[in-house]
Amino acid sequence: MACAACAACASGAPGRALPEADRALKAGDPARAETLFRAAADAEGTAPAARAEAKANLGVALAAQGRWKEAAEALEAAQALAPPGPDLHFDLGLAYRHLGRYDDARREYEQAARLAPDDVEIAYNLGILYEVYLNQPDQALAAYRRYVAGGGPEAARVSRWIEAIERRGSGATTEPGGAP
Numbered sequence: 751m752a753c754a755a756c757a758a759c760a761s762g763a764p765g766r767a768l769p770e771a772d773r774a775l776k777a778g779d780p781a782r783a784e785t786l787f788r789a790a791a792d793a794e795g796t797a798p799a800a801r802a803e804a805k806a807n808l809g810v811a812l813a814a815q816g817r818w819k820e821a822a823e824a825l826e827a828a829q830a831l832a833p834p835g836p837d838l839h840f841d842l843g844l845a846y847r848h849l850g851r852y853d854d855a856r857r858e859y860e861q862a863a864r865l866a867p868d869d870v871e872i873a874y875n876l877g878i879l880y881e882v883y884l885n886q887p888d889q890a891l892a893a894y895r896r897y898v899a900g901g902g903p904e905a906a907r908v909s910r911w912i913e914a915i916e917r918r919g920s921g922a923t924t925e926p927g928g929a930p
Contacts (some may be wrong), residue, residue, distance in 0.1 A: 757820060767786050767787075767789050767790040767804075768786075768787075768790050768800065768803065768804060768807070770786055771783045771786030771787045771804075771807060771811075772807065774781050774786060775807065775810065775811055775814070779867050780811040780812075780814035780815050781811075781815065781917040783807070783811040783814075784808060784811040784812060784815070787802075787804050787805075787807045787811055788808060788809035789793065790804035791804035791805050791808060798831050798832055799831075799832050801831050802828045802829075802831035802832035803828075803832075805825070805827045805828035805831065806824070806825060806828035806837075806838050808824040808828075808840065808842055809821045809822070809823075809824035809825035809828065809842070809845065810841055812824055813841065813844065813845055813848075818845050818848040818849050819849060821841075821845045822845040822849060822851075825838060825841055825842040825845060826842065829842065834861075835865060836861075836862040836863075836865040836866035836869060836872065837862075839858045839859070839861040839862035839865065840858070840859065840862040840869075840871070840872055840875070842858045843855045843856075843857075843858030843859040843862060843875070843879075844875065847875075847879060847883065852879065852883045852884055853881065855859060855879055855883075856871075856876075856879060856880075856884060859875060859876040859879060860873060860876065861867070863876060863893075863896075864886050867896075868893060868900055869900075870896075870900040870901065870902035870903075871902075873893045873894070873896040873897040873900065873902070874893070874894075874897045874902055874904070874908065876924050877890045877891075877893030877897060877908070877911075877926070878890075878896040880893060881894075881911075881915070881926055882926060886917075887915050887918075890913060890915060891915055891916070893913065894908050894911055894915075908926075911926050
């Protein structure tokens with residue numbers, strides 16, 4: 751499929767494809783965004799930082815389509831091109847979680863949390879990973895408490911999860927807060 755943005759990439763102006771791809775992703779068209787991000791990432795003459803951005807966003811577009819293995823590969827490629835920020839670590843953690851690579855997901859989420867300690871979305875997802883997938887309720891409690899303290903939008907619900915974990919002690923769960 752030829753498009754103006756792809757032609758821009760071929761003419762040496764790959765930077766123009768990124769905003770169009772971003773718009774497609776935000777508009778709920780991850781397949782079109784995928785095409786545009788691939789073109790930007792693969793364009794000759796693309797600076798490493800722009801290539802890393804395109805690969806990272808390609809990973810997000812693939813994840814939005816449920817293509818977790820390809821998403822992880824694109825996000826890993828982005829990490830190899832430029833120093834990753836918290837969003838890239840978070841997105842890669844999410845991909846790894848969906849692939850059942852829970853220790854890798856933990857490593858990425860924890861790195862994201864170190865880089866953005868006040869990010870409530872990271873704390874929320876890290877708490878769920880600890881509680882549901884890794885059976886580490888003490889770590890889950892710490893993450894959930896950071897989420898609540900940060901004023902996350904689901905703070906009331908997460909507070910109930912905290913109470914359930916505290917009542918239960920350190921027993922295993924299958925859902926956040928101990929729901930079956």
